[in-house]
Amino acid sequence: MFRSLVRLQGALGNTLSLTTVCPRSQFVLKYSTATAERKKFYQDVSISQAENGLYEVNLDRRKLKTPGGKLFTVPNEALAIAVATEWDTQRDTLKFYTMHLTTLCNTALDNPTQRNKDQMINAALKFLETDTVCYRVDEPDGLVDLQKNEWDPVLHWIEKRYNVTIGSSSSILGPEIPEATKDTFRQHLNSYNFWSLTGLEYVITQLKSVVLSLGIIDRHLNVEQAVLLSRLEEEYQIRCWGNVEWAHDYDMYELRARAAAGTLFVHLTSESSTVKRKLMQD
Known part of the structure; x- marks a missing residue:
């Protein structure tokens, strides 16, 4: 379903980080550490459009929620698919620290520091x-x-x-x-x-x-x-x-990942973008 968007994520070097976990029982994300990992608890990832025009991400057809308990909604289809791709490409273990777009959406929705x-x-x-x-x-x-x-x-x-x-x-x-x-x-x-x-x-x-x-x-x-x-x-x-072996490259790639995800987030949220239905097929 998300094969086309996987290519987009691949271009960013699998860059997409999250600092939350999500228990199976309620799908409400709880704040955790940046290195948190959990066993994968879902099989299918999909998106749907609500009556208000916003897009939702569903894990096994149950709606995703933010760490603050709000319904996880994003302003356009392109961002919804990009976030869903982060969840869809996770394997047996959920690496939340690789899900930067999800984290940014959570921040925008919950605004935990209550800033204007x-x-x-x-x-x-x-x-x-x-x-x-x-x-x-x-x-x-x-x-x-x-x-x-x-x-x-x-x-x-x-x-x-x-x-x-x-x-x-x-x-x-x-x-x-x-x-x-x-x-x-x-x-x-x-x-x-x-x-x-x-x-x-x-x-x-x-x-x-x-x-x-x-x-x-x-x-x-x-x-x-x-x-x-x-x-x-x-x-x-x-x-x-x-340089210290591995440390330099790891830091550089991590910085690239975060900068790439943030840039993609700006572009996806500053334009009224809709992905053609054919990208959702296959």
Whole structure:
């Protein structure tokens, strides 16, 4: 049923994380640890459209619920299928930490911290004041040149794209971001709906960068490029001194997974998208 969407998930490297568990008896997810696993308790996954136009995910035809006990509903068919794919591709053991889209939906539905859009935007803008690509080093020369060559083009792109001034600095205080720049980004972020803003904030917190996150969302960068740019100093150190076997690759792939899932979530929730019925067939 979800074969077509599996290809989409595969393109993200099986990237899709969840921090919840779901007892068979009531299908209400309970908060747990990020490494939680449970024995698979269902056979079939499907989606259905409710009378209000929202889409639901069903496990053995019983409705999925959020950790807060709300009915799990999403705004469009494409997102519903993507979430259902996360559940459908689980094997004997449910790896909730691989189900990022489900987690993001739960966050948007339950809003556990009870924040409004203004609070979310203010939190996101704080990363602009400490943006990864804005902090530069004075030495060694190799890293100085690498930051200039790799970060400056992205910084110039976003300044031109949004008609703002950001700049960079080697001071521990970072660059002084003009209020006009903050106002421009605040207005832009306010154009996103609550769901999309949830995904965008997630990407920003993963990359520690508003610049790189908007680069992905605006399709100026792909996920792999943005992750490498966010880890530029670490990659430089690894090149010089080597890395801990497996640890480096695992961290990088995890970051790619989260950034990819967050980006997909933004795109699926910021557009009125409907998947053709033929994708549901076979």
